[in-house]
Amino acid sequence: MNKILIGVFTFLLMAQTILGQNSRVLFIGNSYTSANNLPSVFQQCANSAGFFVEVASSAPGGYTFQQHLSNATSLGLIQEGGWDFVVLQEQSQIPSFPLGQVQSDCFPFAAALNDSIEKYAPCGETVFYQTWGRQNGDSQNCANWPPVCTYEGMDSLLQERYQMMADDNLSIVAAVGAVRRYIRDNYPTLNLYQADGSHPSALGTYAAACAFTSSLFRIDANLITYTGTFTTDEILAVKEAVNQTIFNNLLNWNIGSFDLDVHFTYELIGDSLITYGECVSCDTIVWNFGDGETSNELSPIHVYNPGIYSLNMIGYHCGEVSSQTAEIFVEPQTYIQELNPTGFIVFNNNLIFREEIKNNDWILLDIAGRKCTSIQYQQTNLSHLPGGVYLISNLQTGENRRIVINE
Secondary structure, X not given: OEEEOOOOOOOOOOXXXXXXXXXXXXXXXXXXXXXXXXXXXXXXXXXXXXXXXXXXXXXXXXXOHHHHOOOHHHHHHHXXXXXXXXXXXXXXXXXXXXXXXXXXXXXXXXXXXXXXXXXXXXXXXXXXXXXXXXXXXXXXOOOOOXXXXXXXXXXXXXXXXXHHXXXXXXXXXXXXXXXXXXXXXHOOOOOOEOOOOOOEOXXXXXXXXHXXXXXXXXXXXXXXXXXXXXXHHHHHHHHHHHHHHOHHHHHHHOOOOOOOEEEEEEEEEOOEEEEEEEEEOXXXXXXXXXXXXXXXXXXXXXXXXXXXXXXXXXXXXXXXXXXXXXXXXXXXXXXXXXXXXXXXXXXXXXXXXXXXXXXXXEEEEEOOOOEEEEOOOOEEEOOOOOXXXXXXXXXXXXXXXXXXXXX
């Protein structure tokens, strides 16, 4: 039994918006989204990089995921469908609360929103908007929950919980909080907060917009040419932060983790092909066995006739295609049984010797023992002979083996 692991050759037409095409992005959040009109700033950043986007939002102040599930505007926008991306932003403190509380007050509603997005925009992608710790920690909840008493403590919990939501819902993260932390650590004189120490300043919103543009379209932030009213130093700092945090580490935020991808291994046992297929994000799978037969199963079993075939597995999702191909050689099962069944085979009237056999020690005899031909090559064609039973005779040992040709 030979188990063969073959290389994956994937030709993937990504469903991400292609340069110059339109995409639709919906923001579901609260004042962290509406402050400084983040959707509009994102639109300007994306357009400046060559991605033409339509944006919409539902962002009442202080709103939670749970409240959005009963908000007619939020639900109506989601149910409108056709979104390429739907951004979800929870109330700014809730994800940093004790895990048990987050598991009851946040995660189920994040999942419900994601379910609705998948229902009405099955070709779209959910994006969790990772927010940030307050400038000096969460003074409201510090006494009862010390981990949020500092910016670092609160920010770390927010990053952890947004990642959990993304992982649980097979979604990506727009790591705005991580971008802001990079700026705080490396450019401490830049102000990312409004006076309340919570909401984003104009520069904070610009950093978020650049983070979204890089995350959604998987681009280097330096391709963004929109500069607003910011100084050159501010712009360079933001783009460095986005690249170091997001663009250079896309998989850290699940970006690309759920792209359509097919791959398989297989075992060939005699003439039986046993496949082991895997497909990420497939709507439809098609196997083409190369002999006119197909299958839509994930891991089909197929029986071949002797020959050489091109085996192809193809996955489809929302206009994307991913495939893998392998060449399959199926040997005839008419092995010579009398002496050495692995010595040689007859395939399409070709006498084929294994490499370890000295073919010049053999001659071909008819059934009456008359010499028909010498065996001079590793592969000798016998199609010129009449059909019937023949003997392969070893000149050194006198051993004979029967074969059948032209029948």
